[in-house]
Amino acid sequence: MQLIVCEKPSVARKLAEALSASLKTRSVEKGRGVKHYEIGSICVAPAVGHLYSLKQKAAGGGYPIYDIEWVPSSEVGGSAEFTRKYLVALAELAKKADEIVNACDYDLEGSLIGWNIARFLAPGKKVKRMKFSFLTRDALTAAFEHASPLDLNNALAGEARHKLDWIYGINLSRALMSALKAAGTFRVMSMGRVQGPALSLIAAREAEIAAFKPVPYWQLDALYPYEGGTVEFLHEKDKFWKKEEAEAALAASSEKGRVDSADKKRAHVKPPHPYDLTTLQVDAYRCFGYSPARTLEIAQSLYEAALISYPRTSSQKLPAELGLDKIIRALAANPQYSALAAKLIEGKRFIPAEGEKSDQAHPAIFPTGERPQGLGKYEASLYDLIAKRFLACFAEHAVKEYLKVVLLLGSQKYSADGVTVLKQGWIEFFGEYLKSQEKLLPPFKAGESVEVKAIEMLEKETQPPKRFTPASLVKELEKRELGTKATRSQILETLYSRGYVADRKSIQATPFGSAVYSAVSEYCPEITSEELTREVEKELELIQSGEKKADEAFEHGKRDLDKILKKFKSQEAAIGAKLKEGLKEAREEARNLGACKCGGNLIIRKSRFGFFVGCDKYPACKQTYPFPRNALIEPQNKACEKCGTPIVKVIRKTKRPFVMCLDPNCETKASWGKPAETKPAAPLATAKPAAPIVPATAITKPVAPVASAIAKPAPSAAAKTAASVAPAPAKKARKPRAKKKV
Known part of the structure; x- marks a missing residue:
């Protein structure tokens, strides 16, 4: 049997549909509902991204840590538990397979995902590689028919990247938290090989703005x-x-x-060149306000629907072998693009304008010609942007x-x-x-x-330098060769999640983010070194081309990191003191919601009944306001036009954030709690009143934030064969609880 492994379930189904008009859907019993597809002696089965993750071998929370191994992702953290059933299903199928075909995305990540599955679940068996840039039937069939030998160098480069990112991330993060702990406080922190230089760009710009004196x-x-x-x-x-x-x-x-x-x-x-990922992210932000991460998410969904080519590309070129004239003719059949495409066909304009950037793995982003059906608002807008940019590439000057x-x-x-x-x-x-x-x-x-x-x-x-927007930061990271096309938007999201930066439109370093930058740039500037990060990327390219061994690159990176960590430890007390001061300032800023009418500041306070908003000039000023229940609130740095109290943003899980002033008696809330006005009902129809909006005025203790430190991992050997993968144990039935008497 030939087992074809795809990166996602949706891709597995598309590939199976391309290889056979009549699918036989099967599910391995131990896999608990993971579907695979049988086409004669071919079996197409999905992964869900990485099924194996890196983990330190020995238990412990100190640093440095260099002794690591691959283990099933479900053993590393609770959030990856869902991957277990996919690994179990693939393990069962791999036992019967004579040959494994890696049909994951053709990049370093996809090569590593498939290689790990092959070497741990089917050791010694023949492995092939499929390469495709879009998910149409013709493209997938051609990729299957022309499957090549395993792209081992890509897989080795992907593994080296993972190992280096892991040791840099875990060790630098633990070093920062250790410094904070030595200073007598705690906060979950992270730092990484690219995260440091990215934070440096934002914080350095913030320092320039603070020091700027207008002329x-x-x-x-x-x-x-x-x-x-x-x-x-x-x-x-x-x-x-x-x-x-x-x-x-x-x-x-x-x-x-x-x-x-x-x-x-x-x-x-x-004419403009076709889109690579970065220029698409920049234009999508400019035209629609989509963040780089959101743009990549939408583009990925369009790719999986076979509507556009693979989005994680740095290429600005469209090779002729893609059948560009056929794509233009296919777009001509779509009423939305028929007039524009007809002009290109009439003028026989089938040679596109191209940019300078290229990508060995994938062409520029382009529409496949498949007819979009039932797209949502966001998908439709991004598809239209890509389609019209593609057509414009062929037009006259x-x-x-x-x-x-x-x-x-x-x-x-x-x-x-x-x-x-x-x-x-x-x-x-x-x-x-x-x-x-x-x-x-x-x-x-x-x-x-x-x-x-x-x-x-x-x-x-004169005006100070402008802060980065999400799009301009991604563009700057690319210009400086920091991160990859696929990870740059993720790096920004990490900086947001750690509280290092704020504001989704004009990125601003927080006091804590500025303190982190100030501490490491003063005492251990190698952490924010751009050159060190670029050097790693160059070594990965040498691994891909076969000019360098992966083990050598890892050892080189380990030696560089070891020097950084030794220098950090020698300055741990000074770094910790700076971080503590920055953390204190950040917490004070987060508590301050705006000005009180007495001239003081309204801050978040706590009593034995819970949280509330009060003046920092208490007892001279006894002004208080209720705190929104079960919510996070963010100051908006502006006051209500009606009552003059600060406006805040209220954020609750699973609900859309909204802004309001703090005063529950403000006239802007006069309609709160009342049925909404309804228009006269149409004949034979009954109008239903809208659900009332209830103000959040009760004073209750909000849900405490969960601070998850780096978990102490249980010792586990890397899975070497399929026998090492076992399904999760069945849950025991719970006894019914006895009802309490009220």
Whole structure:
């Protein structure tokens, strides 16, 4: 039997459907409902990502830890318990298999997932590799028919990455928590090979903003009325750093003058290249506000539905062997894209514009041509962005005319720039997702007289550096070669979850995040070293190409880490003191919800009855407000327009967050607890009142946050054969509880 292992159940079903029109669905009894598909002597079965994880061999919570092994993921933590039944099912099937085919995603992770399953469940058996970039029937069939030998170098590089990330993550995290413990406090912390440099970028930017001192400057604007609006002509000097110079230039200007020059220049603008993951994440954030992590999640669902190609790619190229003309013709059958695709077909435009970046494993992201059915709002919007970008790649150049007009007003020159689109070209295909492409100016001619309606002198200040947005941070990480296309968005989510950064739009280092950065950059800067991280990535590439052994790369990384940890231990007390101070500041900031009417601060307080909001000037001020029950609250740094109390965001599990002011008697809450108004019922229909919204005003103790330290693992040897995998023991039936008398 030939056992084909897929990375996910949805992919396993698609592959099975591609290989056979009539599927036989089976389920291994011990696998407890894990479906696999039998097609003659072929069996297609799913994993659910990594079924094996790394774990330290010896028990203990200290550091450094370098002695690690692979064990079933279900043995490492409770969150991975669901993987047990998939491993059990594959173990049963592997016993009967003569050959294993790895059909997991064609990247380092997918290669490692399949290789671990093959070597631990079917040691010594022949292993092949399938390679595909999209999940259409033709692509999957071709990948099966042209399966190649095991891509061992990719698997070894994937294993080396996992091992290095594990030892860096566990040891640096334990080192930081040990320093905090030595300072007499505790908090769950994490740090990693890429997490450190990423935090460094954000915290360093925050420090720049805090240290920034604005410098005043002045600008002169001449305002010319045009088509009901105003065209601004800026003085040729742009910024005046001395007020008296600006005043002198203003005095030398007059409202009447002439056009000194009106220069035109035409330019052909190339179509955009197809999407790689980073540019897709940047555009999805700009167009829809989707975070990089959310964009990848949506793209993955479109890939699994066979609507787009594999999204985790850094390529900006579309090889001809993909059958690009067939994809365009398939899109022409979709009414949403028929007009655009027809123009490409009519002009026989089947050669795309391409970018510089390439990826050995996968092409750029493109629509497969399969017809979308029943997509949700988010999937439909991202699919449309990808499809129109793809079509735009094949379109003609756009032609723009750039106009620079210089006015001579008195003895001073003022200028304005305009642009007009003369030929739409590719802009017709993708224009709705672009910023305005035109800035119209009046049809000036050199030498003609003009009169502006006013000349203004504006006082301005230089601005601090902008904070990163989620999209710009992912782009910066890629530029600096930090992390991978698949992990950069995850790194940002980790920084949020650890409380190192805040604000989902304009990323801001928290006091604690800044303290972590300050401590490690001062006493152990290697933790935030970009060069060290890039060096590891280069060594992984050498493993892939067969130029370096995986064991050598691991030992090299271990030696570098050991030096860092020894240096850290020598400075543990100083690092711990800084972390403690930052943690204290972070906790105080989290308690402070805003200003009290007396001039003090409203903070979260606790009494024997639970949490409440009170003034920090108590007993001089006895103002209190109830604390929302069973919720987390985040200050919003603004006050209610009606009552003046601080506005907070209320966050509850499984419910949509909402904002409210703290005063339960505010007029904004007048309708709370009352039935919503309903419109008159239509004939033969009965209108139902909406469920009342109940204010959260009771003072109760909220659910305490769960602080999970790094668990002390039970000793376990790595699974070597299928015999080492056993199903979970059956649960004993519980005795019915005796009912209490009330």
